[in-house]
Amino acid sequence: MSEPDTVDSAQPPARRPQPHIIVRDLTIAYGDFVLMRGLNFVVNRGEVFIVMGGSGCGKSTLLRVLLGLKEPATGEIFYGDFNFIRADSEARERQLRRFGVLYQGGALWSSMTLAENVGLPLGEFTDLSSAEIREVASLKLSLVGLKGFEDYYPSQISGGMQKRAGLARAIALDPEVLFLDEPSAGLDPITSRLLDELILEIRDTLGATIVVVTHELASIFAIGDNSVFLDADSHTMIAGGNPRAMLEKTADPRVRRFLTRGDQSEQDRASR
C-alpha cells in the first residue's frame, strides 16, 4: 500500500496548530465488505477540513462514524483527549452536545416550526426561559438570512432555505465542531457561494472546527484549509493537505483528475 501523498498547508497559520480531531487506523466496513481502511488524519482546531472523493467512496459514511452513528470495524477517534470510540454512551452523549450537524437534506423536524427546531436543543440543554430561547433562535435564524421565518414549517420553505435553517439549528448551541454533509448540494451557484461565506464567517466568529463532506470543487478551493481525499477503488485515503496546494503539487493522477474535473488541458498545465 502506498503512503498517502500529503502536502503541507500553503499558508502557515498564525499560531501553532492544535489537534482537535485525531483519527487513527480507522477501518469502516459493512459486514464483510470493507469500505475504507487505514484512515489516518488530524483535524486542527479552528480549521475548515474537507472530506472529498468521488460519488459513493464513503464520505458520508465516514461522517456517520465520526458522529458515532455507525461503529467502525477497527481504529480510534479522539476529540482532543477524549477517546470517542471507547467511551460509554453517557460520555458520548455529552460530547455530542458540543457538535453541530447539518445533514444532507437539512433533516429539520417536520412537525416543528423553524424557531422550535432551532430552539429545541436550547430548551433541552440550557436554563434559558422560553422567551429567551425564542430570542436566541431568532438571532441564529437571522445569521443564516432567515429572519422573519420563525413560524414557518420546514415544508413551507424552499430547499436552500431548509439547508440554511438546518445550519442555524446546527450552530444553536455554539458548537466546538460543526459537521456539514454536502452543504451546497442542490443549491444554485450563488446561494452555494453565500453558504461558503457563511461557513467561513462561522469559523471566524465562533472559532469552531468545521468538517465538510463535499465534492463541489468551487467550495473545496474556496473554504478548505486542510483535507483528506478518499478513493473508492483502493478503499483508502490517497492524499491530504490544503486543497489549493494539492492541486499545484500532487503527483497522483487520480487526485489531479478529480481536482481538475477530468479536464485534460488543465491536467497538462498542472503537470508542466
Next chain:
Amino acid sequence: MRAEHASAEPAAVAFERTDDAALIVRLSGQWRMRHGLPSGDLLTRELMRSTGIRRVAFDTSQLGAWDSALVVFVTRIIEICRTRKVNEDRAGLPAGLQRMLELAEAVPDKKEARVSAIRASIAERVGRASLEYFGGVTDFIDFLGAFAIALGRLVTGRARFRRIDLVIEIQDCGARAFGIVTLISFLVGVILAFMGAVQLQQFGASIYVADLVAIGMVRDMGAMMTAIIMAGRTGAAFAAQLGTMKVTQEIDALTTMGLDPMQFLVLPRVLALILMMPLLCVYSDLMGIMGGAAVGAGMLNISLTSYMRETTAAIQLGGAFGGIFKATVYGAIIGIAGCLRGFQCGSSSSAVGEATTSAVVTGIVYVVVACGIFAVLFHILGL
C-alpha cells in the same frame, strides 16, 4: 443516399473472415431498441468455427440509425472478445458510439460490490426465514427493555421529551379515536346479541342474551376490538411517522444532538397508548352493551330495564378489571410494535410502506398471542 436506403432495412449482422487473422463484423440496417436485440451467440459460434482469429473489427458503412440497442450489442461483442482473449478494433465504429463506450468503461466494474445472485435451496430459505422470525422476537424484547429503561427515567424525572408531544399523542390516540371505536364496538355488540338470540330463542331463554353480550364484551371483545382498531390506526401511524423521520435523517439529528430518540419519540407515543387504551376499552364495553340492548329491545322484546338489570348481574368486577388490564397490555404491545418497525425502517419510501404494514401485522399477531396467554392464565388463577 446509401445511408437513407440502409435506414429502412432491419438490423443485421454479418461476419467475414479476412486473411490476416481478423474477423470483420458488418453491422447494417436500423438498430432500434423497440425492434429487439440480435444475440451475441452468432459471434461466439463464428469464433469457435474459425480458429486463429486474433482481432475483431467493425464495418458500419451500411449502418442506418442506431440507439442504445447497438451500444448494448457492441458491449456484448467486446465482452465475448475479452473472455476469449481476442483484440477488438473499435476504429470502424461511429465516433459517438466510441465515446459512449469510453464513458461506460470509465468506472471499472466493482466485482466485490455485486451481490451474489445464487439462488438458495428451499431448506436454506426456510431456515433463514425462521431464524429471522425468531430474531424479530428478540428485537421486540430488546426494544421493550430499552423502553422500560426510558420509562424508569420518566419515573425518576430524568426523561427528556417535550410534554406537548405527549398531550398531542394523547389527543390523537384518545379523543380522535372515539368515532371509530363507537361504530365498531356497537356493531360487535349487535352481532354478538344477534348470534346468541337465534340460538337462545329456541329455548325461550332470550334474556340471557344480555349476559352473553356483557360477559363477552367486558372480558375479551372490548379490549380485543379496541386493540385491533388501534393497531390499524395508531400503530400504523407511529411506524409511518418514525419511518419517515428515519428516511429524512431527523432521527440521526436527534441522536447527534444528544437527545435519545427512545425518550424523545417512543416514550410519549407508547405512554399515550398505555394511558388511553383502558379508557377506550371501558367505552368500547359500554358501546357493545348498548348494541346488545338495541337488539334485545328491537328484536326480542326485552324491556331496557330488565336488559340492564340482567347485564349488571352478569358483570363481575374481576372480569371487568381483567379486560381493562388486558387493554393496557395490548396498548403497550401496539405502541412498541409500531415504534420498533418505524426505527427498523430502511431508507426509502417503499421501506416506509413495508414498516407500516409490518407494524400492523406484528401488533395484531402479538395481541392475539397475548390474548391466548391471558385466557390460560386467568383460567388457572380462577378469575
